[in-house]
Amino acid sequence: MKSILSQKTVSNYIPALTGVRAMAAYLVFISHYSYIFDGIFPPLVLRFLGEFHIGVSLFFVLSGFLITYRYYNNFHLTGAWFRQYLKNRVARIYPMYFLLTLGAFVYFYFSNDQAITKGYPHPIGLLLMNLTFIRGFFYQFWNTGIAQGWSLTVEECFYFSAPVIFLIAKRHGKFYLQPVILTAFGVVMVLIFRHINWHGFFGNFTFVMLFTFFGRCFEFFVGVQLARYVLNKGFTRTNKFNFTYAGFVLIFVCVLVMAFQPIPAGWAAGLESPVGIITNNYFLCVAVALFYYGLLTETTRFKSFLAMPFIELLGKSSYIFYLIHLGYMANLINGTFDKLNDDVFALYDKWGLEWHSPFEYDWLNLFYAFVILNIIAVTLFKLVEEPLNHYIRRSDFLIKNKVRNPENSSEKIA
Template structure:
């Protein structure tokens, strides 16, 4: 089987689950019980407060899908790299630009919609820097600006770093495992070097500290992408896995690590190891199970409903927190689950009317080859 041409619908459905994890993390339904000691509700709050791991799931999936699609197809030529860059741009930027434009207009008219307060109260020069870094997807390098504009879009900076560096790892078919390990080591070394510079210049929190490096940047979280890459290498090499319970091990492993993270917060070194190093292994086990095993979970994630929710999950991710969510909360309902449903409906509508047509139009305009058709952020499935 040529896995690079294979479409795995369950991996589309899992995008929706990851996006909903992030939603619950941001809108923890047990927040009011946070300060109640030793109660079930407070423990549920702590558990939901670690559902930021949805981002880790996205990063591993990015590494997996990009490698699965491009391994053996990379050409370090100007035409190929141009096509590759245009395809990544067409997947990410149109919907992001629309959501950012709406955010900036609404915040400009109503300062009370700047709930992060990292944009509207800036002096003009800082505000210009914020807009520029948002438009160029570079804001994720700056601790003081990482939440400006669309707060959750800091992760797009990490994704973009991966997109524009991984072709140099995937070119050719020899020594890919060694190159991947060097890729991780080099990325970490660059991140530590930039953190040393950032600590001395103190410019908008540019690589402000180690916590920022390992929590928000590609250089500190490269291993998450790399482990997804290694899983794709194994499938592309037609390696056989005789064990038959990868889905179960993945689900149980993720749950156990989620509990462990309630004791070791992600800002501690133990939390960094759990979230950035061990959790991706459990996620890889889950992905392998969803690909190779016929389970009830796979059947659910392969349904038309989850396929649609997975395809629209990138738009949902962009709008689930921010001015659009605030407009719904203030003018329609303050019930979290009501605007969860409304945001899903709006995400599907925007995917059908804006995101998908924009991608197709840009793909046609740039004459992008079909081999480059796979997205790797929480947006769409791989395509046949």
């Protein structure tokens, strides 16, 4: 491991942090399909894989770092600045979310798949709640539409809050008090609304602590503090401690702790136990920050791997992969595998053969699906997401476009 001595080396673009996005999305993918390995791996291994939702924490800490790294030293709470800021955020997040969410409800129209609406009888209203991210505040609706899209409500809350967070930190120095106040607000909201039957609006503590910004805000603040530290101290280091691998090991120590927790009734993972919530929300993010600090200040084989052009491309398309890896598109792929498996065996029967089908094993189909989903994600990134991103930035949406947006070069890392 070698320390990086020049801030200029990483001032514009950090390919390894793009590669991390792919790693985070794939961890979430594994957590959602760990059940497929039942009977192949021991129960403890299945529980361990089931806690790979930690990829969401990697995203949250990374968002806190990148937004702060880009904006903290040059933000101005003027109307023009805020409109440009929102324009950049919309260009980055919204086009693919809008299109894929619309696709989910079109799929519901033809299939009547209740996984999209969770039985709610007003799909148009639910579609609007999904498109405006409001669904993320209601326990009844948080996993409707694109179920994993709940995390975008959390992200959007941070995006809107970030300039205020920066302002308070700079003017009043109340940085560490802010996540305490935000979490306390979430707790108070639960105390007020948990006995009011309004579709689970701030309906229970587990929901608020794990699926809203008020419970998850500490993860963003850890990323914010990492960026503030780097902006202040630069990327030069004199010690030889290997933060990359130490942070990486600690991340999976947190996973192991959650894997040993009892799963509460009605939930799916040890994450949702009291110890799991504390581990995930307050210890895991610190380990993630140490890992990121290592990627920023060290030269390791792990960093070189994450910065490889192919991994970087997967990282750029990982947002789409995250949105499609669970839900209607994955269901269509898996349904195709089931039909192909039936067709293959029907053909074998016709030929009088007793061969194995290439679609016979769920774990192998999962690998096929993983490859296909990545191909779809990369294709949509190149043909849809990236062009729409650039189009919105060049447009007069929210604010008249200048000749060149000075943030375009650094947007690749945010």
